[in-house]
Amino acid sequence: MTAPPYRSRVRFLLERLSPHRTRIFLLFALICTGIVIHMYSPRYIGLFIDRAAAGAESSLLFVTALLFLTLTMSRQLLVIVVQSLTSDLHWKVTNRLRLDLTRACLRRELAFYHAHTPGELVERIDGDVGRLGNFLSAFLLKVIGNHLLIAGIVAAIFFLHPLLGWVGLLCSTAALLILHRMGSYGTATVKSYMAQSASLLGLLDETLSGREDIRALNGSSYAFSVYYRGLRRLYPVRKQTGKTLAVVLNTGDITLASVMAAMLLAMGLLSVHGSGLSLGTMFQVYYYMTLLLVPLRNIVGEMSDLQQAGASADRVRELLADADNADSKQSGRSFRWNGDDGIPVSFDNVSFGYDGTDPVLRGVSFHIPAGRSLGVVGKSGSGKTTVARLLFRMCDAQHGSVALGGTDVRTLDKDSLRAAIAYVPQHVELFEGTLRDNITLFDSGVSDQRVMEAIALLRLDDWLKAVPGGLDRLIERDGSNLSAGEAQLLAMARAFLRSPGLVILDEATSLLDSATERTIGNAINALTRSRTSIIIAHRVQAVENTDYVLLLRDGQAVEFGETALLARYPSSEYAKWRREAGAGDA
Numbered sequence: 001m002t003a004p005p006y007r008s009r010v011r012f013l014l015e016r017l018s019p020h021r022t023r024i025f026l027l028f029a030l031i032c033t034g035i036v037i038h039m040y041s042p043r044y045i046g047l048f049i050d051r052a053a054a055g056a057e058s059s060l061l062f063v064t065a066l067l068f069l070t071l072t073m074s075r076q077l078l079v080i081v082v083q084s085l086t087s088d089l090h091w092k093v094t095n096r097l098r099l100d101l102t103r104a105c106l107r108r109e110l111a112f113y114h115a116h117t118p119g120e121l122v123e124r125i126d127g128d129v130g131r132l133g134n135f136l137s138a139f140l141l142k143v144i145g146n147h148l149l150i151a152g153i154v155a156a157i158f159f160l161h162p163l164l165g166w167v168g169l170l171c172s173t174a175a176l177l178i179l180h181r182m183g184s185y186g187t188a189t190v191k192s193y194m195a196q197s198a199s200l201l202g203l204l205d206e207t208l209s210g211r212e213d214i215r216a217l218n219g220s221s222y223a224f225s226v227y228y229r230g231l232r233r234l235y236p237v238r239k240q241t242g243k244t245l246a247v248v249l250n251t252g253d254i255t256l257a258s259v260m261a262a263m264l265l266a267m268g269l270l271s272v273h274g275s276g277l278s279l280g281t282m283f284q285v286y287y288y289m290t291l292l293l294v295p296l297r298n299i300v301g302e303m304s305d306l307q308q309a310g311a312s313a314d315r316v317r318e319l320l321a322d323a324d325n326a327d328s329k330q331s332g333r334s335f336r337w338n339g340d341d342g343i344p345v346s347f348d349n350v351s352f353g354y355d356g357t358d359p360v361l362r363g364v365s366f367h368i369p370a371g372r373s374l375g376v377v378g379k380s381g382s383g384k385t386t387v388a389r390l391l392f393r394m395c396d397a398q399h400g401s402v403a404l405g406g407t408d409v410r411t412l413d414k415d416s417l418r419a420a421i422a423y424v425p426q427h428v429e430l431f432e433g434t435l436r437d438n439i440t441l442f443d444s445g446v447s448d449q450r451v452m453e454a455i456a457l458l459r460l461d462d463w464l465k466a467v468p469g470g471l472d473r474l475i476e477r478d479g480s481n482l483s484a485g486e487a488q489l490l491a492m493a494r495a496f497l498r499s500p501g502l503v504i505l506d507e508a509t510s511l512l513d514s515a516t517e518r519t520i521g522n523a524i525n526a527l528t529r530s531r532t533s534i535i536i537a538h539r540v541q542a543v544e545n546t547d548y549v550l551l552l553r554d555g556q557a558v559e560f561g562e563t564a565l566l567a568r569y570p571s572s573e574y575a576k577w578r579r580e581a582g583a584g585d586a
C-alpha cells in the first residue's frame with residue numbers, strides 16, 4: 001500500500017531535516033520559550049489594569065509596565081534569533097537538495113535529456129527547491145510555531161476561564177481541521193501548472209540560446225509563434241490554479257470570521273450572565289482570543305505556499321527517485337584496468353537506435369588490441385559519435401555487445417568506466433574560471449606541478465607561454481575569450497591528466513588552421529602513446545597514421561582492417577575513399 005502523498009511529503013521533509021536535528025531542537029526550544037513569554041506577558045497588562053483600578057502606587061504600576069515591556073522585548077529578540085537560525089537552516093537544506101538534484105540529473109543518460117529541456121531542469125532544480133525551501137522555513141517558523149502558539153493561547157484561556165477555554169479549543173480545532181483539509185486541496189492542479197510552466201521556461205531557454213541563429217535565419221516569427229502556443233496551453237491551467245487558490249483563501253477567511261464571531265458571542269454571553277471575572281482578566285481573555293486569530297491567519301496565508309511546496313516536494317522527490325531507479329537498474333561491477341598499454345576495445349555485431357526502433361548503427365564489429373589506434377571515418381550522420389557514446393555508456397547497444405578489456409560495458413559501473421576513458425569532443429565545454437580550473441576541472445587536488453608536467457609532455461609549453469596570464473588566465477563563461485584551437489589544446493591537457501586507458505578524439509582537429517593542427521598533432525601523439533585510441537574524423541587524411549581504420553556508411557561498417565594494409569590494396573574501400581578524398585571529403 002502506498003503512503004498518502006501528505007504523509008510521504010512530510011516523511012521526505014523530515015528525512016531532509018534529520019541531519020540538522022540539534023539545530024532544529026534548539027529552534028523548537030527557542031520557539032517554545034517565545035510562546036511562553038508571549039502567553040505570560042498579557043498577565044502584566046491584566047495586573048496593570050487591576051492595580052490601576054484599585055488605585056495602586058505609581059511606582060508599582062511602573063514596575064508592572066516595565067516587566068511587560070522587558071518580556072515583550074525579549075520575545076522580539078528571540079524572534080530575530082529564530083529567524084536567523086531558520087534562514088541558515090533553509091540555505092543548508094536547500095543547497096544540499098540542489099546539489100543532490102544536480103548530481104542526479106548529471107547521472108542521467110541521453111534519453112533523460114531528450115525528455116527534459118535545460119530550462120525545465122533549471123526550473124526543477126532551482127525553482128522547485130526554492131519554493132520548497134521557502135516553505136521549509138515557513139513550516140518551521142509559521143506552521144509549527146503557529147500550532148504551538150494556538151496550543152499555548154488555548155491553555156492560557158483555560159487557565160483564566162475553563163468554559164471560555166473550551167470555546168477556544170473547539171473553535172481553533174474546527175478551524176485547523178478545515179485549514180488542513182484545504183492544504184492538500186488543489187495540489188494536483190498546482191503541480192500540473194508548475195510542470196507546464198517549467199516546459200515553457202525550457203522553450204524560452206532554447207529560443208534565447210539560439211537567438212543568433214534565429215535572427216540570422218529570420219526565424220523570429222516562428223520562435224514567437226511556438227512560444228505563443230506554449231502560453232496558450234498554459235492559460236487554462238493557470239486559470240484553474242487561480243480558482244483553486246481563491247477557493248482555499250476564501251474558505252480560510254470564512255473560517256477565521258466564524259471563529260472570531262463564536263468567541264465574541266461566548267464572551268458577550270458570559271458578561272451578560274455575570275462571569276465573576278475582573279476587568280483585567282476580561283481584558284486578558286479578550287486579548288488571547290484576538291491573539292488566537294493571528295496564528296490562524298498566518299496558517300491561511302501559508303496555504304498557497306503549502307500547496308506550491310507540496311507540488312514542488314512531489315516533483316523534487318520524483319526527480320530523485322527516477323535517478324535512484326535508473327541507478328539501481330544500471331549499477332554494475334567497478335571497472336578495473338591494470339595494464340600500462342591501454343584497454344582493448346571490441347564491438348561485436350552491435351546495433352543501436354536512439355528511439356529503439358530506427359537503427360543508427362547496424363551490425364558493427366571491430367576489435368582494437370591494447371595500445372593500438374583506430375580511425376573511424378564516415379560522412380555526417382553515419383554514426384561515428386554514436387560509437388563513442390556506446391563506449392562510455394551514454395546509451396547502451398540494443399543488439400550485440402560492446403566490450404572494454406573483454407567485459408561487456410553494460411555490466412560495468414558507469415563512474416569507474418568513464419574514469420578510464422578520456423573523450424575530447426569537437427566543441428570543448430569550458431567553464432567560468434581560470435585556465436588551471438578548466439584543465440583540472442576544478443579539482444584542487446591536482447597540483448600546478450602535475451598540470452605543468454602534462455603540458456610539457458604534450459609539448460604545449462610554447463602555447464602556454466603565449467597565453468596572457470598563463471594558468472591564471474580567466475576563461476569567460478562560454479569560453480568566448482579562447483579560440484577553438486586553444487580550447488582543443490586545453491582539452492588535450494585535461495584528457496592527459498586523467499591518465500586514461502582509452503582516448504577518444506571526436507573531430508578534435510576539424511576546426512583548426514594548419515599551424516595549430518601541427519601543435520595539436522604533437523599533443524595527440526603524446527596523448528595516445530601507450531594508450532588505446534579512437535580518432536573520429538570526416539576526412540580519411542586525419543586517420544592515416546592510425547593502426548586500424550573503420551569506414552562507416554549509414555550506420556554500417558563498410559570496411560574494417562589495418563590502415564597500412566588497406567591503403568596498399570587499390571580495390572579496398574579505404575583506398576577508394578582516399579583517392580576520392582584527394583578531391584574532397586570522404
Ligand SMILES: Nc1ncnc2c1ncn2[C@@H]1O[C@H](COP(=O)(O)OP(=O)(O)OP(=O)(O)O)[C@@H](O)[C@H]1O
Binds near residue numbers: 385
Ligand atoms: N541524441 C540523439 N538522439 C536522436 N538521434 C540522434 C542523437 N544523436 C545522433 N542522432 C542521430 O543518429 C545518427 C548518427 O549520429 P552521429 O552523431 O553518431 O553521427 P556522426 O557520424 O558522428 O555525425 P557527425 O559527423 O555530423 O558528428 C544521425 O542520424 C543523428 O541524427
